[in-house]
Amino acid sequence: MPRTADRLPFPYRPEAGVLAQRLSALHGALDWDAAAAHAAPWVQAVRQHPPPFWAMESLLREYPISSAEGLALMRLAEALLRVPDAETAIALTADQLGRADFDGHASTLARLSSSAIALSRHFLPTADAEPGVMARLGARTVVAAALRAVQLLGRQFVLGQTIAEGMKEAGAARQRQAHLRFSYDMLGEGARTEADALRYLASYRHAIAAIAHGADRARHPAQNDGISIKLSALHPRYEDAQHDRVMRELVPRVWTLCEAAAAAGLNLTIDAEEVDRLELSLDVFDALAARVARECPQWQGFGLALQAYQTRAVELVEHVAALARRHRLRFMCRLVKGAYWDAEIKRAQELGLPAYPVFKQKPHTDVSYLACAHALLDASDAIYPQFATHNAGTIAAILQMAGRHGTPFELQRLHGMGEGIYREVLKNPAVSCRVYAPVGAHRDLLAYLVRRLLENGANSSFVHQLADESVGMDELLVSPLLRSSPGAHVSTLPLPPALYGDTRPNSLGLDLAVVAQREPLLAAHAALHVPTVPEASAADVPASVARAVRAFGGWSHTPVAERAAVLRRTADAMQGQLPTLCALLVKEAHKGWADAVSEVREAIDFLRYYANDAERVMAPQTLPGPTGESNTLRLEGRGAWVCISPWNFPLAIFTGQVAAALATGNSVLAKPAEQTPAIALEAVRLLHAAGVPADALQLLHGPGETVGAALVAQPGIAGVVFTGSTPVAKLIQRALAAKDGPIVPLIAETGGINAMLVDSTALPEQVADAVLQSAFRSAGQRCSALRLLCVHEAVADGVIHMIRGAAQELVAGNPAELSTDLGPVIDAEAFDGIAQQLQHLHGHARPLLPSAPSASALPHLVVPQMFEVNDVADVKTEIFGPVLQVVRWRGDPMAVVQQINALGYGLTLGIQTRIDSRALALAAAARVGNVYVSRNMIGAVVGVQPFGGEGLSGTGPKAGGPHYLQRFCAEQTLTINTTAAGGNVALFTA
Numbered sequence: 001m002p003r004t005a006d007r008l009p010f011p012y013r014p015e016a017g018v019l020a021q022r023l024s025a026l027h028g029a030l031d032w033d034a035a036a037a038h039a040a041p042w043v044q045a046v047r048q049h050p051p052p053f054w055a056m057e058s059l060l061r062e063y064p065i066s067s068a069e070g071l072a073l074m075r076l077a078e079a080l081l082r083v084p085d086a087e088t089a090i091a092l093t094a095d096q097l098g099r100a101d102f103d104g105h106a107s108t109l110a111r112l113s114s115s116a117i118a119l120s121r122h123f124l125p126t127a128d129a130e131p132g133v134m135a136r137l138g139a140r141t142v143v144a145a146a147l148r149a150v151q152l153l154g155r156q157f158v159l160g161q162t163i164a165e166g167m168k169e170a171g172a173a174r175q176r177q178a179h180l181r182f183s184y185d186m187l188g189e190g191a192r193t194e195a196d197a198l199r200y201l202a203s204y205r206h207a208i209a210a211i212a213h214g215a216d217r218a219r220h221p222a223q224n225d226g227i228s229i230k231l232s233a234l235h236p237r238y239e240d241a242q243h244d245r246v247m248r249e250l251v252p253r254v255w256t257l258c259e260a261a262a263a264a265g266l267n268l269t270i271d272a273e274e275v276d277r278l279e280l281s282l283d284v285f286d287a288l289a290a291r292v293a294r295e296c297p298q299w300q301g302f303g304l305a306l307q308a309y310q311t312r313a314v315e316l317v318e319h320v321a322a323l324a325r326r327h328r329l330r331f332m333c334r335l336v337k338g339a340y341w342d343a344e345i346k347r348a349q350e351l352g353l354p355a356y357p358v359f360k361q362k363p364h365t366d367v368s369y370l371a372c373a374h375a376l377l378d379a380s381d382a383i384y385p386q387f388a389t390h391n392a393g394t395i396a397a398i399l400q401m402a403g404r405h406g407t408p409f410e411l412q413r414l415h416g417m418g419e420g421i422y423r424e425v426l427k428n429p430a431v432s433c434r435v436y437a438p439v440g441a442h443r444d445l446l447a448y449l450v451r452r453l454l455e456n457g458a459n460s461s462f463v464h465q466l467a468d469e470s471v472g473m474d475e476l477l478v479s480p481l482l483r484s485s486p487g488a489h490v491s492t493l494p495l496p497p498a499l500y501g502d503t504r505p506n507s508l509g510l511d512l513a514v515v516a517q518r519e520p521l522l523a524a525h526a527a528l529h530v531p532t533v534p535e536a537s538a539a540d541v542p543a544s545v546a547r548a549v550r551a552f553g554g555w556s557h558t559p560v561a562e563r564a565a566v567l568r569r570t571a572d573a574m575q576g577q578l579p580t581l582c583a584l585l586v587k588e589a590h591k592g593w594a595d596a597v598s599e600v601r602e603a604i605d606f607l608r609y610y611a612n613d614a615e616r617v618m619a620p621q622t623l624p625g626p627t628g629e630s631n632t633l634r635l636e637g638r639g640a641w642v643c644i645s646p647w648n649f650p651l652a653i654f655t656g657q658v659a660a661a662l663a664t665g666n667s668v669l670a671k672p673a674e675q676t677p678a679i680a681l682e683a684v685r686l687l688h689a690a691g692v693p694a695d696a697l698q699l700l701h702g703p704g705e706t707v708g709a710a711l712v713a714q715p716g717i718a719g720v721v722f723t724g725s726t727p728v729a730k731l732i733q734r735a736l737a738a739k740d741g742p743i744v745p746l747i748a749e750t751g752g753i754n755a756m757l758v759d760s761t762a763l764p765e766q767v768a769d770a771v772l773q774s775a776f777r778s779a780g781q782r783c784s785a786l787r788l789l790c791v792h793e794a795v796a797d798g799v800i801h802m803i804r805g806a807a808q809e810l811v812a813g814n815p816a817e818l819s820t821d822l823g824p825v826i827d828a829e830a831f832d833g834i835a836q837q838l839q840h841l842h843g844h845a846r847p848l849l850p851s852a853p854s855a856s857a858l859p860h861l862v863v864p865q866m867f868e869v870n871d872v873a874d875v876k877t878e879i880f881g882p883v884l885q886v887v888r889w890r891g892d893p894m895a896v897v898q899q900i901n902a903l904g905y906g907l908t909l910g911i912q913t914r915i916d917s918r919a920l921a922l923a924a925a926a927r928v929g930n931v932y933v934s935r936n937m938i939g940a941v942v943g944v945q946p947f948g949g950e951g952l953s954g955t956g957p958k959a960g961g962p963h964y965l966q967r968f969c970a971e972q973t974l975t976i977n978t979t980a981a982g983g984n985v986a987l988f989t990a
Helices: 015-026 032-049 056-061 068-082 084-096 103-112 130-137 140-159 163-176 194-213 240-264 275-295 313-327 342-349 364-378 392-405 419-425 442-457 462-466 515-527 538-556 562-578 578-589 595-615 652-663 676-690 704-713 725-738 764-780 796-807 828-844 893-902 916-925 987-989
Strands: 178-185 226-229 267-270 300-306 331-336 385-389 410-414 435-440 621-624 629-637 642-645 666-673 697-699 717-723 745-748 755-758 790-794 865-868 883-889 908-912 929-933 971-979
Touching: 015 313, 015 364, 015 435, 015 562, 015 676, 032 392, 032 419, 032 462, 032 595, 032 621, 032 725, 032 916, 056 300, 056 342, 068 140, 068 442, 084 140, 084 725, 084 908, 130 642, 140 442, 140 929, 163 178, 163 796, 178 194, 194 226, 226 240, 226 392, 267 331, 267 893, 267 908, 275 300, 275 313, 275 342, 275 462, 300 385, 300 462, 313 331, 313 385, 331 364, 342 392, 364 385, 364 392, 364 666, 364 908, 364 916, 385 916, 392 462, 410 419, 435 764, 435 790, 515 578, 515 595, 538 629, 538 704, 538 745, 562 578, 562 595, 562 652, 578 595, 578 676, 595 652, 652 666, 652 717, 676 697, 697 929, 704 725, 717 725, 755 893, 764 883, 790 796, 790 893, 796 865, 828 865, 828 883, 908 916, 916 929
Parallel strands: 178 226, 178 435, 226 267, 267 300, 300 331, 331 385, 385 410, 410 435, 642 666, 642 717, 666 697, 717 745, 755 790, 755 908, 790 883, 865 883, 908 929
Antiparallel strands: 621 629, 629 971
């Protein structure tokens, strides 16, 4: 059966064309003026009789998320309930409440905590008075009040902490408002471990059994309560790269839930996921639908959620309708606006995709929602439509379109939101409404609550504006069709290719979850033969250096604009040959596909960034001075540079070093790593083809101890740039110091023991994701890779358990396979070195993961390894592979950073905390080149996160940063006495 990806449009299409199609589809299908007139009395009634103070509308009126107070409340709600130790809870509360001014909002906070500790105006700290208030009341009192307020906030958006409690609350709600139906959602993050997935599965099974107990099997599933399930909660590797495994393992797992729901006459909805999981979700849905058709075709309660903010949402509706017709079923489809807008925008930018998979502007999403609603109503033979919205205008438009179609449907709202509007809408007995009802412990509402606040707290959202009576009815109910007309509004959000402005195009990447985008990579890999690169010898070095010295004169006198143009042409050529370069990285350097794409893009970014920066830094600079005199400072190349690059980034670092030297007018003798010369050869070939003279850039492939040593020792070398181990950097340093003649600069980037500090406010799932990427991606063969994880003892057991389970789900194997997470280490020497270090750890630390298998079909494969050590000081050396050491800490986190500093060297530090002031203080105290807060520690971006650093981590400025090129240059000042002939005419004229 063809995959869904073969039947859906490309997700990254120009927005304008898609919007025009959506507007055309609505032409004649909707009278918005009539819909607005229908909705206006609802809005007026809500404003005259607002819902209780805790409702979302009131909360956002008092605490808009654009304000410091709203942000502080959101941050507390996201983190405070999961902090187990009082000391950190006090620090978090002080940090968040202390940066906001709650003086004008005390009444709402007092009501929020009225059943516990009353908060009055003077109980809450302001930015200036916080230390005194904390001392006067006692820190624990303020924290207890804040904690209770957050708990009460949670009660407004979570129906119950257990399914029994939730169903009891649902029954009470039906007493107040008859004919309500509920779709229960068991709260929780996506599974990171198999144990998590099985726990969520058990929770869903228990919930279905409980809901079934009160259901009427004789009724249509649309008349009963139901359940929503999240596929990513039921499998630890729910991603397209693991497609075959997901279909094999997840589909039978979900079928047990479908079978139970069908037997009870319930509805079961598969929730929406991120864009890169859409095709996978649809493949799972298709497989389940086929089984429903075979085993329980009478069940009409199976369905899924569709996100209108995707640019291919209407085509998705059509696809789902076609599936239903093919299987002779009728699906229940919940239409939502969408839940991951900011994440989708960021992902598209980071991957360098041609466009966004979601609409950039909210009115365009509103138009898409209406177009999807129209398409759903048109497909009533195959779909029972469910419209989830809190927008009064949208509700009225749906009632209008549904009335014309005569199609049965239902409306949906979130528990704790939209109650005022639906109080008015449901006065019409013909309208049905289902409440999407989260169920779970309050500490598990974290991501859910913050997501709801972000979605509905924006100034442009209907929920936010509804409570603001300064927003007039015409503005509140303005037509999204009118707001989406040509020229109505121009977004300031640049497309990913234009992320860095007009002067530097962003490198274009690929979405490996899109079949059409990865096919060229696989085809290039199948056709590629890695060329043999001739080796140079030490005897070849003197002549090569002589040619480079001679070539320097001509190249340095080439105008900087022309040199920059050569680099830009090379970047364009690399972009055009991305599939071939990626395939070469996979074959020669054992890179995985995602790493290969990222590395080619980084090389392109280096070329373009240094081209721009060379034009900036090498422009002559006029200096001030006395009258009658001109003073000019300019930079010029130094001469012939030796560039020694490593095997772990054989294209990006090689290209970056060479491009920096060439851009500043130097000639280059490039010595690549012995393991990866073919990649370097291809880079040199592209640079030569773009216009770099052959003698100005020479490749000398050979052993470091012979060719590399001879290059460094040769007279006439003007500078050395090196990336690699600290011992080799010191050898180069000593060799240069021992030479007669000019002092030769060394730009060195070396490794180090990179650490991550995790406190008890950090979200465990976020920590696990960051640790796995930082420690094990690229088989741990990155200078920035995580080597030492320091976890607060209060959360260590849970965090370590999650990381262990997630690490065991990683796939080690052939890097050419899309499903592989980490391939082999580079060669036998690296493998043997890691094996010796692992042997030592097994004797001096506690293993946390199974050892590598004794035999493997793939040589040099090291599976992820973890060890718990007693103290930071126990970590003596860097292990350049997928090996992580873990230590527990207590007390002052600043003391932990000082212990990390005492290790002597490091490139990166990760900090996982929700205490902003703590993160800044720890970053300031860290002796490392790069600090990353609440994210992974790898993947530095040229011009955005320059990498490397002076001092402990090397001897040079940051690569890809604004100070890098100066180190390749010599400075010259030119002073001219302009009065030497005829006097100072300018002064007399003035």
